[in-house]
Amino acid sequence: QKEVEQNSGPLSVPEGAIASLNCTYSDRGSQSFFWYRQYSGKSPELIMSIYSNGDKEDGRFTAQLNKASQYVSLLIRDSQPSDSATYLCAVNLPRAGGSYIPTFGRGTSLIVHP
Amino acid sequence: DAGVTQSPTHLIKTRGQQVTLRCSPISGHKSVSWYQQVLGQGPQFIFQYYEKEERGRGNFPDRFSARQFPNYSSELNVNALLLGDSALYLCASSNLPPGSSYEQYFGPGTRLTVT
Numbered sequence: 341q342k343e344v345e346q347n348s349g350p351l352s353v354p355e356g357a358i359a360s361l362n363c364t365y366s367d368r369g370s371q372s373f374f375w376y377r378q379y380s381g382k383s384p385e386l387i388m389s390i391y392s393n394g395d396k397e398d399g400r401f402t403a404q405l406n407k408a409s410q411y412v413s414l415l416i417r418d419s420q421p422s423d424s425a426t427y428l429c430a431v432n433l434p435r436a437g438g439s440y441i442p443t444f445g446r447g448t449s450l451i452v453h454p
Numbered sequence: 455d456a457g458v459t460q461s462p463t464h465l466i467k468t469r470g471q472q473v474t475l476r477c478s479p480i481s482g483h484k485s486v487s488w489y490q491q492v493l494g495q496g497p498q499f500i501f502q503y504y505e506k507e508e509r510g511r512g513n514f515p516d517r518f519s520a521r522q523f524p525n526y527s528s529e530l531n532v533n534a535l536l537l538g539d540s541a542l543y544l545c546a547s548s549n550l551p552p553g554s555s556y557e558q559y560f561g562p563g564t565r566l567t568v569t
Contacts, residue, residue, distance in 0.1 A: 383560040444496030
């Protein structure tokens with residue numbers, strides 16, 4: 341099992357719809373979870389972080405965390421064509437000695453069509 | 455404020471050569487991490503530095519090395535380049551020490567092509 345897993349997609353949604361992106365992780369000791377957006381040919385951009393169970397909203401974005409089930413999701417409401425990108429899930433996985441290593445999934449490609 | 459900067463933007467090298475990539479973090483950030491991203495994959499962790507000390511190392515061979523300078527800028531060195539080292543190399547900075555709540559901000563990356 342990979343440490344951070346995402347469906348590579350592509351996930352295709354119509355403009356105005358809700359896009360739902362999912363991520364699972366292997367280590368129950370993980371405490372911090374992040375979503376990055378990466379446009380083709382560009383570097384990742386941090387869009388959301390979440391640390392506690394439940395929902396966290398920021399504009400059209402909602403991150404959801406369920407530590408018992410070891411998954412984190414990102415909802416994008418009122419999806420726009422400009423949201424078309426790869427969405428990367430990242431988890432700070434604990435390592436021996438008290439360090440944390442940021443570990444990324446392979447990303448989910450989202451396509452929002454007009 | 456300027457974001458994370460990286461140089462060069464693009465680089466073409468031949469197998470067996472050595473390369474040095476440079477990164478300047480966001481002003482005030484003392485933590486720098488390096489990642490390798492190949493097409494179709496997420497960034498893979500290489501090194502993490504905080505206050506000029508190595509705080510983490512990923513599963514990369516000893517051909518990869520890095521250091522952080524007193525001004526918190528950083529260099530990534532790769533020796534004896536292989537074709538498989540062709541990738542986007544990303545630098546990320548943070549204003550927090552490495553820990554569980556560690557948000558990072560990425561630079562534009564250096565695209566390395568090994569021929």
